[in-house]
Amino acid sequence: MFIKKLNINNYRLYKEKFQIIDFNIPNGECGSGLNLIVGENGCGKTTILDSISLCTLEYKANLFNISDLNTINDNTIIELEMDEQFEVKKTIVINNDKTVSEIKDFKLSYLSANEINFLAFNYSSVEYYNELYEELMFINNLEGIRRFDNEFFIQKHKLKAEYPEKGKENMVTKYTYIRNAIHHRGSYDEIADDELYDAILFLRACF
Numbered sequence: 001m002f003i004k005k006l007n008i009n010n011y012r013l014y015k016e017k018f019q020i021i022d023f024n025i026p027n028g029e030c031g032s033g034l035n036l037i038v039g040e041n042g043c044g045k046t047t048i049l050d051s052i053s054l055c056t057l058e059y060k061a062n063l064f065n066i067s068d069l070n071t072i073n074d075n076t077i078i079e080l081e082m083d084e085q086f087e088v089k090k091t092i093v094i095n096n097d098k099t100v101s102e103i104k105d106f107k108l109s110y111l112s113a114n115e116i117n118f119l120a121f122n123y124s125s126v127e128y129y130n131e132l133y134e135e136l137m138f139i140n141n142l143e144g145i146r147r148f149d150n151e152f153f154i155q156k157h158k159l160k161a162e163y164p165e166k167g168k169e170n171m172v173t174k175y176t177y178i179r180n181a182i183h184h185r186g187s188y189d190e191i192a193d194d195e196l197y198d199a200i201l202f203l204r205a206c207f
Contacts, residue, residue, distance in 0.1 A: 002026060002033065005081035008051050013044040015070040020048070025083070049113075055080040057110060107207045108135055124197040126182045132203040133179050139207075149176040157206070175199055 002025055008018040026033030037045045054064060055078055069076060108115050114128035142148040153159045153173040161170050163177035172180070178199050181188035191199075 002083055003052065003080060004083050005079070006048070006052065007077070007079040008047070009077040010070045010074045011051055011076045011078060012047045012068055012070060013042075014047065018044075051078045052080060053110070054078055105204075107132065107204050109139075118200065122197075124193065124200050126191075126196065129178065129196060129200055129203070130182060132200065133175070136203065136206055145176060145179070146172075149173055152206075175203065 003023050004025070005023070006020045008014045009016070024033055024035050037048055039045050064076075066072065105119065106115060108131055112128070112131055114125050114131060117123040117125065118128050136152065137143070137148045140148070140152055142151055149161075149172050153175055154161060159173045159175075161172055163170070163172050163174055165171035165177070165180060177188070178191055178196070181191050
């Protein structure tokens with residue numbers, strides 16, 4: 001499927017009705033169907049992507065909470081208009097030397113710009129780590145961070161709870177510690193780039 005139109009009302013930054021009606025649609029030509037979302041930090045780029053996810057991924061909808069409302073007393077309305085079906089054959093990236101490489105070995109069940117950046121450029125981001133972590137929780141049907149850490153990492157993968165949580169030592173595994181450090185910055189030590197990269201490799205190997 002491809003997206004034709006998106007309407008957002010009362011979701012995070014978008015208080016009034018925000019509309020995108022000119023998505024580029026694939027027409028068979030090279031480069032057609034490419035859409036770029038550009039803007040300053042905090043202007044709502046991620047909100048656009050999350051609003052699409054809310055309409056298409058059940059577990060994303062379950063994460064919606066009251067903090068996502070711009071105005072608490074108003075309803076949040078997200079309308080996504082899509083058109084006919086098509087099959088994605090492959091994803092490509094244009095390299096600096098203008099050669100074209102095919103990107104393979106996707107792990108997420110949906111197309112993610114963060115995963116493409118990792119596969120194409122070895123760019124590790126906290127956003128991609130979160131996506132992998134949440135996807136593993138979803139496909140293993142394990143709700144709750146502590147339950148997932150215990151049953152998936154400790155019991156299934158034989159890892160040890162050697163990292164702190166909420167000031168208590170030896171509570172969670174390394175990979176849940178990294179997840180917590182990402183979500184609660186300032187309360188945890190900053191995760192080094194090479195440590196984040198290695199952790200992403202491990203999560204990808206868990207699929």
